[in-house]
Amino acid sequence: MLIDRQTTLRMPELKGGTFRTTVILLGGFFSVAFIALTLWASHTAQRDEMVRLAHSYSQAVMTFRAFYAETVVGRVVGVVEITHDYHDNPHALPIPATMTLELVDYMNTRDRSLAIAQISDYPFPWRADRVLTEDKRTALDALLKSGEDMLTWTTSEKGGRMLHHAMAIRMEATCVGCHNSHPDSPRRDWKIGDLRAIQVVTVPFRAGGLLANDPLRATAGFVLLSFVVALLSLFAMDSRVRRFLRLAHDSAIERAEAATALEEQARDTRAILDNVLDGIITIDQRGIVASFSASAQRIFGYPEDEVIGRNVSMLMPQPYRSEHDGYLARYLSTGVAHVIGIGREVTGRRKDGRHFPLELSISETTHDGQPLFIGIVRDITERKRVEQLKNEFVSKVSHELRTPLTSIAGSLGLLAGGAVGQLPEQARPLVDIARTNSNRLTRLIDDLLDMEKMAAGKLAFDLRNEPLMPLLHQALEANQTYAEQLGVRFALRECREDVAVRVDRWRLMQVLSNLLSNAAKYAPRDSVVEVSACVHDQTVRVAVKDSGPGIPEAFHDGVFQRFSQADSSDSRQKGGTGLGLAITKELIEHMGGRIGFESTPGAGATFYFDLPIVDSSNVSDGTTTPPDTTHGSTGNQ
Amino acid sequence: MSTLQRILYVEDDLDIQAIARLALENVAGFTVHVCSSGEAAVREAGAFAPDLVLLDVMMPGMDGPSTLAALRAQPPLANTPVVFMTAKVQPSEVSHFRSLGALDVIAKPFDPMNLGTQLRAIWDTCPR
Numbered sequence: 001m002l003i004d005r006q007t008t009l010r011m012p013e014l015k016g017g018t019f020r021t022t023v024i025l026l027g028g029f030f031s032v033a034f035i036a037l038t039l040w041a042s043h044t045a046q047r048d049e050m051v052r053l054a055h056s057y058s059q060a061v062m063t064f065r066a067f068y069a070e071t072v073v074g075r076v077v078g079v080v081e082i083t084h085d086y087h088d089n090p091h092a093l094p095i096p097a098t099m100t101l102e103l104v105d106y107m108n109t110r111d112r113s114l115a116i117a118q119i120s121d122y123p124f125p126w127r128a129d130r131v132l133t134e135d136k137r138t139a140l141d142a143l144l145k146s147g148e149d150m151l152t153w154t155t156s157e158k159g160g161r162m163l164h165h166a167m168a169i170r171m172e173a174t175c176v177g178c179h180n181s182h183p184d185s186p187r188r189d190w191k192i193g194d195l196r197a198i199q200v201v202t203v204p205f206r207a208g209g210l211l212a213n214d215p216l217r218a219t220a221g222f223v224l225l226s227f228v229v230a231l232l233s234l235f236a237m238d239s240r241v242r243r244f245l246r247l248a249h250d251s252a253i254e255r256a257e258a259a260t261a262l263e264e265q266a267r268d269t270r271a272i273l274d275n276v277l278d279g280i281i282t283i284d285q286r287g288i289v290a291s292f293s294a295s296a297q298r299i300f301g302y303p304e305d306e307v308i309g310r311n312v313s314m315l316m317p318q319p320y321r322s323e324h325d326g327y328l329a330r331y332l333s334t335g336v337a338h339v340i341g342i343g344r345e346v347t348g349r350r351k352d353g354r355h356f357p358l359e360l361s362i363s364e365t366t367h368d369g370q371p372l373f374i375g376i377v378r379d380i381t382e383r384k385r386v387e388q389l390k391n392e393f394v395s396k397v398s399h400e401l402r403t404p405l406t407s408i409a410g411s412l413g414l415l416a417g418g419a420v421g422q423l424p425e426q427a428r429p430l431v432d433i434a435r436t437n438s439n440r441l442t443r444l445i446d447d448l449l450d451m452e453k454m455a456a457g458k459l460a461f462d463l464r465n466e467p468l469m470p471l472l473h474q475a476l477e478a479n480q481t482y483a484e485q486l487g488v489r490f491a492l493r494e495c496r497e498d499v500a501v502r503v504d505r506w507r508l509m510q511v512l513s514n515l516l517s518n519a520a521k522y523a524p525r526d527s528v529v530e531v532s533a534c535v536h537d538q539t540v541r542v543a544v545k546d547s548g549p550g551i552p553e554a555f556h557d558g559v560f561q562r563f564s565q566a567d568s569s570d571s572r573q574k575g576g577t578g579l580g581l582a583i584t585k586e587l588i589e590h591m592g593g594r595i596g597f598e599s600t601p602g603a604g605a606t607f608y609f610d611l612p613i614v615d616s617s618n619v620s621d622g623t624t625t626p627p628d629t630t631h632g633s634t635g636n637q
Numbered sequence: 638m639s640t641l642q643r644i645l646y647v648e649d650d651l652d653i654q655a656i657a658r659l660a661l662e663n664v665a666g667f668t669v670h671v672c673s674s675g676e677a678a679v680r681e682a683g684a685f686a687p688d689l690v691l692l693d694v695m696m697p698g699m700d701g702p703s704t705l706a707a708l709r710a711q712p713p714l715a716n717t718p719v720v721f722m723t724a725k726v727q728p729s730e731v732s733h734f735r736s737l738g739a740l741d742v743i744a745k746p747f748d749p750m751n752l753g754t755q756l757r758a759i760w761d762t763c764p765r
């Protein structure tokens with residue numbers, strides 16, 4: 001389950017390396033593309049700008065030449081001489097071509113950032129020395145061939161890259177006649193529109209192109225920097241998102257594991273609850289069943305769905321069924337509980353209508369702030385049946401054992417008492433042995449019955465406030481004969497006459513007889529067994545002290561256990577069943593007291609019990625006759 | 638106060654019967670009529686007219702309590718003291734027998750030499 005849950009929740013592998021490499025590659029590609037495009041755009045823009053500059057420059061020269069030819073020369077022709085050799089003639093003007101050539105030479109000297117030249121393949125002799133470079137020759141041929149008026153090209157030269165812009169100079173109507181008639185003209189078949197020459201403006205590329213322009217460079221740098229920052233931000237964001245996802249994933253896993261653990265725990269708990277023999281039923285404050293375990297279903301014979309949501313009183317016979325709601329309401333209003341926190345036996349009702357005994361214990365808890373009662377029910381039908389069988393068996397055995405024992409003890413009693421005449425001297429001790437052992441057998445049966453009843457919790461106690469001393473005297477008197485037979489004397493030491501205790505007088509006599517007969521048995525012949533009743537605070541301690549062999553250290557823990565005797569061979573010698581002190585302890589504890597002993601091996605033993613003192617002014621009249629408890633039980637030492 | 642003399646003893650066990658009869662007649666000097674069942678006791682009690690009935694509890698047929706009830710149903714015996722002699726001497730059992738109308742309970746095994754003394758002591762407590 002856990003594995004499945006984790007599998008379903010497993011986050012797709014976050015391939016950070018691949019993602020970042022991809023982003024870096026894309027970023028690099030776009031950066032390079034951006035730079036390349038920027039450079040290309042810069043170069044193109046610069047070239048266009050240079051072409052425009054060159055064209056304007058060239059156009060200006062051409063315009064000035066036309067202005068000169070039409071406006072100046074046209075007005076003074078015939079008045080002054082128009083010649084290429086005008087420098088030494090103050091009444092002459094240069095012909096337009098000469099003026100233009102000298103103008104561009106003059107402009108070249110004024111502005112060295114760009115150069116302008118006019119080249120013709122049919123120069124006048126006085127201009128034949130002008131060199132026609134190869135690229136200009138090519139441009140001239142290209143314009144001649146194409147018939148176009150402009151051509152632009154670039155060259156790389158020592159001083160850097162150059163842009164050349166050539167404009168065609170064509171024959172005007174005002175020029176054709178002169179050129180065809182001039183004696184030094186190298187060609188005389190000019191027609192209007194023929195390519196007379198080309199005017200080439202050469203502009204050097206500026207280093208860095210447009211990027212040399214600060215604002216543009218700043219803009220490009222800013223864009224590039226923004227791009228890098230965006231990329232880094234993306235990386236940072238990616239890290240944060242990745243961390244967040246990891247945390248979210250871990251948290252989801254933890255929650256899933258916790259939920260799985262809870263589910264497993266709930267399932268385990270359910271399995272445990274379903275498999276315990278006891279039925280578990282929960283009800284709310286109105287008595288409505290909230291849960292009904294599998295064991296409860298087995299016990300009552302109802303399936304879960306027939307009980308949940310209904311009143312729990314359906315599981316009870318009358319009159320409990322009718323009383324239940326009222327009981328629950330009283331508990332909720334007064335807080336006085338009769339069964340909550342207390343286990344008790346009640347009667348249940350199965351689905352088939354049969355009644356059965358069950359043991360019920362109820363505890364209270366809260367669920368969503370509301371009281372929730374948890375009832376644990378145990379079907380004790382079988383236990384009850386066994387108990388009854390056992391009781392019947394014990395009763396039967398007791399009777400069957402006592403019947404022959406009555407005959408034996410009676411016969412021996414009559415023989416020993418001389419009812420049928422005097423016994424021969426040698427027969428008397430044998431009859432006494434038989435009587436003693438038949439008495440022992442009787443006490444053993446009594447002890448076994450007492451133990452059985454105590455184990456079953458069936459030993460009845462008639463607790464009353466009784467004065468202690470009369471009971472003590474009575475016990476001493478009852479056991480005196482037995483002690484005398486053993487050559488032991490009882491002596492009452494310090495005592496409080498006015499002490500009363502709450503006891504069942506028969507049971508207290510049984511306790512005292514056990515302790516007194518025990519002490520007499522183990523005390524050395526001709527010794528004294530001391531009895532005292534001393535008051536400490538609100539308790540009285542009754543102690544019986546003998547000067548016998550004491551109790552071995554190793555046996556201290558087992559003194560009050562059933563069938564325990566310090567020495568089995570000794571017990572055979574002294575008699576006893578090993579039940580006396582166990583019974584005594586149970587009896588004293590049932591009467592709210594505590595029993596104990598102090599013993600030093602070889603220096604005797606003191607057995608005592610403590611009982612709470614009660615008001616001596618409110619005691620019973622003590623008329624009830626206790627049964628015969630004379631040295632009634634057994635020796636455990 | 639009258640003297641205890643005539644005792645109707647009801648006991649199914651013949652051995653115990655013999656011992657008790659010896660104890661009551663020879664040792665204590667009572668006049669004893671013994672019945673071996675509750676039914677016989679109910680039949681013969683009227684004719685014997687006992688001063689006291691000594692009654693076993695567990696018997697086949699009519700047990701002690703049933704016999705007591707049947708004897709009480711006979712007007713001459715309605716107030717005759719009845720003492721149970723039984724092995725069932727737990728305090729609760731003794732209380733139960735007293736509640737049925739028994740004057741007292743003597744535990745089995747009993748001391749045959751003191752049985753008469755015990756019965757006389759019980760007889761003396763009986764209000765008449």
